[in-house]
Amino acid sequence: MGRKLGFQLCHRGSWTREEDQILLSCIEVHGAKKWSSIATKTGLKRSGKSCRLRWLNYLRPDIKRGNISEEEEDLIIRLHKLLGNRLWSLIAGRLPGRTDNEIKNYWNKVIKKKLQRASSAHECQGPQASAATDATSTAVEVKEAECSVYPDASGSQALEDYNWSNSLPISDSPFYLDGEMAGNWAVRELSLPDFYSDHYCSSLDGVLLGPEADLLYFK
DNA sequence: AAAGCGCTCAACCGCAATACC
DNA sequence: TGGTATTGCGGTTGAGCGCTT
Numbered sequence: 731m732g733r734k735l736g737f738q739l740c741h742r743g744s745w746t747r748e749e750d751q752i753l754l755s756c757i758e759v760h761g762a763k764k765w766s767s768i769a770t771k772t773g774l775k776r777s778g779k780s781c782r783l784r785w786l787n788y789l790r791p792d793i794k795r796g797n798i799s800e801e802e803e804d805l806i807i808r809l810h811k812l813l814g815n816r817l818w819s820l821i822a823g824r825l826p827g828r829t830d831n832e833i834k835n836y837w838n839k840v841i842k843k844k845l846q847r848a849s850s851a852h853e854c855q856g857p858q859a860s861a862a863t864d865a866t867s868t869a870v871e872v873k874e875a876e877c878s879v880y881p882d883a884s885g886s887q888a889l890e891d892y893n894w895s896n897s898l899p900i901s902d903s904p905f906y907l908d909g910e911m912a913g914n915w916a917v918r919e920l921s922l923p924d925f926y927s928d929h930y931c932s933s934l935d936g937v938l939l940g941p942e943a944d945l946l947y948f949k
Numbered sequence: 950a951a952a953g954c955g956c957t958c959a960a961c962c963g964c965a966a967t968a969c970c
Numbered sequence: 971t972g973g974t975a976t977t978g979c980g981g982t983t984g985a986g987c988g989c990t991t
Contacts, residue, residue, distance in 0.1 A: 742960080742961075743959095743960075743961095743985080744959070744960075744985080744986095745959085745960085763976095763977090764976080765976075765977075766975075766976070777961095778976075778977090779961085779962090779976095779977085779978095780960075780961080782976095782977075782978085783959090783960065783961080784959090784960085786978095787959075787960085788959080817979090817980095818979075818980065819978075819979065819980090830978095830979075830980085831958085831959075831960090831980095832958085834980075834981085835957075835958055835959085838957095838958095839956080839957065839958085
């Protein structure tokens with residue numbers, strides 16, 4: 731086990747059951763913080779970083795095991811469309827029990843493949859179909875075909891033409907799920923740099939990624 | 950049977966942000 | 971206020987496994 735062999739002060743490679751047990755006991759006593767001190771207290775030759783990662787990705791009691799569901803995948807695609815690769819942890823935060831590492835791996839494993847398949851299908855349809863689409867938007871299009879979440883086609887602000895790559899829409903209009911009003915937009919006009927700024931990142935959960943925002947229609 | 954290959958996912962790395970002294 | 975420690979994140983790596991030849 732272990733990679734990049736050479737002299738290492740810290741033990742590397744996969745965690746054993748014994749190491750997990752020792753780490754868990756230590757966290758029970760001292761809490762899941764001060765990782766470098768926990769690493770020392772365990773007596774394991776692991777770095778604080780390694781202990782933290784093991785806890786977050788594997789040992790936490792609320793970790794959800796098993797396959798990603800259709801609903802979860804749908805949400806991942808939609809949030810990735812909005813946030814890109816930058817905020818895996820935020821995406822994971824919308825999926826209880828899932829970790830950012832898991833979401834990232836899942837994206838690389840499953841969804842990227844779907845995208846590749848979808849874009850090669852687009853290419854087969856000729857240059858007009860493939861010209862304007864990046865991989866992500868292709869995936870969203872594919873997903874939308876199966877999805878039942880749409881904005882109100884009649885009254886609400888038309889979002890079809892909205893350019894999500896540059897900024898976010900101004901809207902406080904309702905949106906609908908299966909014909910019933912499911913929530914309100916709570917999105918202000920922001921450039922993406924503003925959106926990623928400290929202020930808005932800290933308020934993302936309430937403003938853009940609150941319960942209602944799971945249902946946002948991403949074009 | 951075994952060698953080669955591709956895939957998956959746990960773990961690591963480097964960097965940036967934040968907290969603490 | 972500046973230096974150091976800690977935490978958190980995205981990108982990357984590679985061991986191990988299963989499938990194919």
